[in-house]
Amino acid sequence: MFYITIDQFEGPLDLMLYLIKEKKLDLFDLDVSVLISQYQAYIHSMKERQFEIATEYISELAGLIEYKSKKLIPTAKVEFDSEQQEQPMDIVDRLLAYEQAKKISLQLKERYEKRMQLLSKPPTTFDHQKQQIKHQSPHDLLKAFEKVMARVRLSNPFELKTTNKELSVSARVNELRKDILTFSSSFLMEELFKKASDIQEMIVTFLAILDMIRLQELSFTIDDDHVYLQRREYGQPKDEN
């Protein structure tokens, strides 16, 4: 038995068009109830064979049923219709439009393939700067290279990693307590960020610093752009500051 899988369709409307053609339904005089039962049967059989059905297919089924039920209820003729407001397209209009789009996409494909067979060449360029190169020293090249490297560093400031490191502020506080023992009693805040390799570590480090200030293990002074941290020596009374 040959099955047509759901993957072969571009979407729910594509499936509907297939069913309409398959069951020889007339799109211009569409028997929506037949389409609904066919559509539903198809979705069910796909489910049974464990194909994943995208939500769009289910949503369009609901749309079909809504359309059908609206047809069954007699509508009161309203004189000044809501015509001014843009009405959503009904399912038949959408199917017709989609059928058109499909038809045209085939022609586009043909045109595209034909165009891809017409080859062309890159434009002629004339490099005006070629003559100047010999007046430059290797040193200039080195300088230029350094600039490039600096730019690369700027554009890739952090290493890209997908590790799932658990960083807790309290663990970082403990690390910092050890680290700052190696520093002089007053140091630049940046020192503590040197070991932080990514943005998360930086954030945790900053939070840890704030926490240590709260615990009065560190105090800070700000001098222009620089933040200096002062380590409180152990055994020093906390209220001295």
Place this chain on the structure above:
Amino acid sequence: MDNLKTKIEGLIFVAGDEGITLEQIAQATSQEIMSIQQAIDDLNDHYHQQHHAIMIHQSLDVVKFVTIDEVYPTLSFYLQLKSTRSLSQSALETLAIIAYKQPITRSQIEEIRGVNCDLMIRKLQSLDLIVEAGRETTPGRPILYEVTPEFLDVFNLLDLDELPKWEETSMKEGDELYHG
């Protein structure tokens, strides 16, 4: 071949696959655009009659030299080209809708296609086949999209009028005719 045609031929040759506009040719040759277009058409007739392997490809007002399709088998053998890369069916459908209904919003495209087109639109934008063309004045001011000159080139179109007609058949008037 007269002088103008020779000049134009030279200009198109150096412009390569980036192409040159009729306006640029007009400036370089101090001639009217009308006579430039005529000369280009004459050149193409000449190439065709003389069985040249190249022709002038025109899309909107951009012209460039391309090889003709008859020599493609020979060229692709020499260049060892694998089968030409193609666009997916969903890309083609989305482009077809935009080309005919432009400027059009994403939700209008989705209404016709019945599937989410967010990723597809971004893909087509990155391929330079569609661009944003302002915003609709309706609530939410959704972004409008339209096709680019690159779209015309890639689909071998002189302009959008060259596309086949979109057979608009609305059922709105005929609503009473069928009992769903």
